[in-house]
Amino acid sequence: MSTQFSGFPKDLLAFYSELIENNNRPWFNENKQRFKDTVVYPMSDFIEAMAPRLEAIAPMYIADPRPNGGSMFRIYRDVRFSRDPRPYKEHCACQFRHQAGRDAHAPGFYVHIAPNGVRFGGGVYLPPAPVLSEIRRNIHEQGAKWNAIKQDPEFMNAFTDVNGDGLKRAPKGYDIDHPNIIDLRRKTFFIMKPLASIDSITTPGFIDEVDETFQKAVPFMRFLTNAVDLPF
Template sequence: MDHKFLLDFLRNLAANNHKAWMDEHRADYHRARAVFSGLVQQVLTGTQRFEPELLGLTVPETMFRINKNDRFQQSNEPYKRHMGASLTQGGRHAPRAGYFLAVQPGGQTWIGAGKWHPEPAALARIRQEVHYNGAAFHEIRQHAEFQQHFPDGLEGDKLQRPPKGYDKDDPDIEWLKLKDFVVTRSFTDAEVRRPDFADRVVETFQVAQPFVRFLNEALDAPE
């Protein structure tokens, strides 16, 4: 699988991020997207072996468009500088915790697991589960293998003050302030070009499964 071509295309796109260039290199775009689709298929197939929630999910349901969404556009560039996919039950836009993959040159390829920007009701459920079942939450995040794959721990936005209904002296208050429950890991371009890159992604996703399961059990909890 030609991951080098994928990285080279994305690097060239970043340097020529406008519609005229994309129109001229449309064939290269389709070739690069096919390479990324093949990578996602490898990762999805491997992840489905241990994650039953993803059974039946297809690659087209996971992949994001390369066109920027105007609601989140922070520059005049019409295209993202990466190709991304969300391996989540129900597809890329489903309100579940899941697994994420984004390939971007310059050492900015990353994979992740968890739930990014949950809706208020979903965030409340996750916080409640952390509050009620903190021992299980900490056992997952402090597991040696988990920390090895995700040395930066949980990332994302955080409230400045305790969320409504929680005491500032709660021993887990810093975790309850989180607005995102996500862990990520980055890869160099050389690592992405390795023939075992998909296997390494799957290995990391398997390490993250207890974390994803904890979040989805919280989301599934009755009112």
């Protein structure tokens, strides 16, 4: 296992910039080997290098470098029920999920790379209703702890606040005047740090910044993980 990562190829962002202008199967098929060389293999190397770092941060979360079935998201979009006909995602990403989670709706640390920006952090995306209910219950019952996490200076400096789409009204069982109603209305919970210069993904320091950011996300991720009755 390699623990070294010198950065992504400069062509990665160029590949996605061109894909945005040519999001069709003929162009992609012509550039498929380029995609593997520029995106897939380097992302696998990044995930492999993150594995021991992630184990030190959150040992129950997994960095799986396999291109298929691992931490890396596939480039293919599911267009079966979408009005958007574009067949390919215009970004690359990976999610380091809790070992108890089998899909993207499990708690996880996340890295997103696109020509219009790079960001990383963690959270849980559209969890099933019973899981969402438990997260809300814990925010309600442990409001002081939740707010202390959000108001910590290191947290605020890295992430500013918790984000995620929410309901227009208070969820059932909660008052609209609840002090944490903004978070209780959320259907998704995530924190993300934007990368100041996207070109730095090509440098060895990129993985260090991701590592440092994941460390700052630990109190938030621990709260979410424990809220859904999983060990951190």
